[in-house]
Amino acid sequence: MKTLKIAGVPEHFNLPWHLAIENGDFEKENINLQWTDVPEGTGKMCQMLRSGETDIAVILTEGIVKDIVAGNPSKIVQVYVETPLIWGIHVAAKSNYKTLADLENKKVAISRLGSGSQLMAYVNANNQRWKTDNLEFEIVNTIDGAVDALSNKTADYFMWERFMTKPLVDQGVFRRIADCPTPWPCFVIAVRDEVLEKNPEIIATLLNTINQTTNKFKAIAAIDTILASKFNQKIEDIQEWLSLTEWSQKPLLEKTLNDVQNQLFQLKIIDKIGTFDQIVKTV
Incomplete structure (x- = not known):
């Protein structure tokens, strides 16, 4: 059983991870996935990836792109939510x-x-x-x-x-x-380089597992009621949010990365443009 640490915000986007963990979907694949809620968000998760406090982060696209360009030893392995935040x-x-x-x-x-x-x-x-x-x-x-x-x-x-x-x-x-x-897909999955290099097959299995969950997430019976109760939301707000949100099972495209970096560079948030291979790794 391989233990992996994962971090994400305590928000409705991440319910698929919690359901997959509770259902034992990762355990069936010999992965002990340990989730940490990070209410502070992207800046804190970038720090956790750098320090090794987490192996994986479900993180805002623009934030992790900025931090990888600034030296965070991690890679984006997949888009998690395709639609804008x-x-x-x-x-x-x-x-x-x-x-x-x-x-x-x-x-x-x-x-x-x-x-x-x-x-x-x-x-x-x-x-x-x-x-x-x-x-x-x-x-x-x-x-x-x-x-x-x-x-x-x-x-x-x-x-x-x-x-x-x-x-x-x-x-x-x-x-x-x-x-x-956001003018781009909002959440991606990022993994520390060290973890990726040592465990590429395990990371591929983890992605396949969560992708199966997100693929059928909206079809779960009474998912709107479950989300509304868990996140203290009105049912009509959750229904609107679900109608606007699409999860992804695909890698980050080079064109999308270029769009993100060009805008960050124009805004002087990054001072150089990273290469695709520096930022993204497909497993």
Whole structure:
């Protein structure tokens, strides 16, 4: 039995992993897969891959591309979610901000440096033709930290996955004033180089196993009810999210990687373009 450590955000996207683990699907393949929830998100998972604290991460595409270019000894082995992530742009419910234009030159709450919440703040600013050099950040670690920062006015707005943040909007804690979808597939699976080199066949088996789960995930009986209950969501929000979300069983294409890197380079988030072989490995 091969033990592998995997990390991901505690969000609805990752329920297929938990179901496959609970069903013993990995054990049947002689894989002891140990899952760690990482509410801090992509920046923290990049750090965990670098330190060997995790072997595998289910991680935002733009965040891991940036970190591999910066020296993270890992590779993207597959796209996990093909569709864009819809980032909601949130302000405190009682704030005076009404439109996206009101947020120009205002401070952004981010989970940590290098996180999706920071990178997408640059993408959004660029979309709005704001000066990205003027962006200011407040590191808040988690969504709870963002609630505190916006409530205490140490930050002005916060970008996070729209549906996971919806309960806070419903409760009157946040108000969502716009959406900003990623211009690329949102989640990929990344593996440390050392693990890939020693266990390519095991990683291929792991991918095959999770792909079987994601392939039939939407057809699971009452999956909308299961998701709504587990993630404190309204059933209609989960149904909308399911209709907008497509899991992938395919490798990352070179064209997609080029699109991601070109935009990150244009935004000065990376200072060089990595080669396909430096960033992606098909197993």
